[in-house]
Amino acid sequence: MTEFDWTQLLDYALMGMLLAVGIAIVRLRNLFAAVMLAGVYSLISAAWFVTLDAVDVAFTEAAVGAGISTVLMLAAMLLTAREAEPVKAIRHWAALIVVSVAGAALFYAVGDMPVYGDPNSPANAYVGMDYITSTPNDIAIPNVVTAVLASYRGFDTFGEVVVIFAAGLGVMLLLGLNPGKKTGGEE
Amino acid sequence: MIELLAERFNYIIVIILMMTGLYAVVATGNLVKRLVGLSLFQTSVFLLYITIGKVSGGQPPILPEYSESYGGSNAGETAMAAASPAAEAAEGAVSQGEALQNTAEAIYSNPLPHVLILTAIVVGVATLAVGLALVVRIRETYGTIEDEALNQADYAAENARRSA
The missing domain is CATH 1.10.287.3510 (Helix Hairpins)
Structure with missing residues (x-):
């Protein structure tokens, strides 16, 4: 590292904001505030996606994660309850134990992760870079993410569409299509 | 550590x-x-x-050189394709090499x-x-x-x- 990378500071600021928002969501009992903060969390993570070069993901996260998810959760909240009941203290301790065991296992694995930004890490060295070099010759679009999504891995995207169809069907079956009844806000 | x-x-x-x-x-x-x-x-x-x-x-994995160097010659290619398939294939090979070179320069x-x-x-x-x-x-x-x-x-x- 010859020169200090100033965009790293932006990353640190975004990480700090994500942590603050996450802890606020855990502590809040007002569901409206928790749902709105979940939207804020999505939007901040979309900003972080931009600094991590994932512009398509940032776009989708801002539209779908911060937009549609928030609307769905607000609708469900309006149909159910506005306030979460307080839980017993033992439950907090149980949650803390579960979280610390899972977190300790993950921290143990951090040492085996590739260094951040390493171009030769196993995840970055093989098939991803192949897509970049072969996209200009195979497919006539400059955005590699679009090329992979729609062409190289088109069947995955087709599967995604099937999942969304199944989910929409499930929501319709659960909430009913009868307009005389009280209908849900989803879909 | x-x-x-x-x-x-x-x-x-x-x-x-x-x-x-x-x-x-x-x-x-x-x-x-x-x-x-x-x-x-x-x-x-x-x-x-x-x-x-x-x-x-x-950089974000979007290839900017691609549109000018490859897309431009692509338009000429289609015009020429009817005339001679051999010339089209030759030009295709050249612009492919060019595109590869361009993608190799930038890090994505x-x-x-x-x-x-x-x-x-x-x-x-x-x-x-x-x-x-x-x-x-x-x-x-x-x-x-x-x-x-x-x-x-x-x-x-x-x-x-x-x-x-």
Whole structure:
């Protein structure tokens, strides 16, 4: 590292904001505030996606994660309850134990992760870079993410569409299509 | 040890964020808030994947040289294609080499995790919708979405059925 990378500071600021928002969501009992903060969390993570070069993901996260998810959760909240009941203290301790065991296992694995930004890490060295070099010759679009999504891995995207169809069907079956009844806000 | 952790600082933050989401799932009895925690966890997993795909000094995986050098010659190619297929093939080979050279100059971040996470975001919203629909149905049937109250209602119903 010859020169200090100033965009790293932006990353640190975004990480700090994500942590603050996450802890606020855990502590809040007002569901409206928790749902709105979940939207804020999505939007901040979309900003972080931009600094991590994932512009398509940032776009989708801002539209779908911060937009549609928030609307769905607000609708469900309006149909159910506005306030979460307080839980017993033992439950907090149980949650803390579960979280610390899972977190300790993950921290143990951090040492085996590739260094951040390493171009030769196993995840970055093989098939991803192949897509970049072969996209200009195979497919006539400059955005590699679009090329992979729609062409190289088109069947995955087709599967995604099937999942969304199944989910929409499930929501319709659960909430009913009868307009005389009280209908849900989803879909 | 310190250096090892400093080079993997992003992963540590992402793990803490994941654990925040998991805590929100376990430590609340309210089903809507539990789903909020689940989507928090989910977004943190997305961050983990995108962090792995980042290449330092890289750009977003969109090829800018491509449009001028390759797209331009492509237009000429189609005009010439009718005239002689051999000339078209030769020019295609030249511009292919050019495009390869151009892509080799710039560093791009790995596009594959981006694609996977694009799919995951959309599927995540679909499953969230199903979960919330279930919560709404539970509320319609039981009149509550707190899991302690739900358990009590279930026990009461069970006992009433047994004693009858």
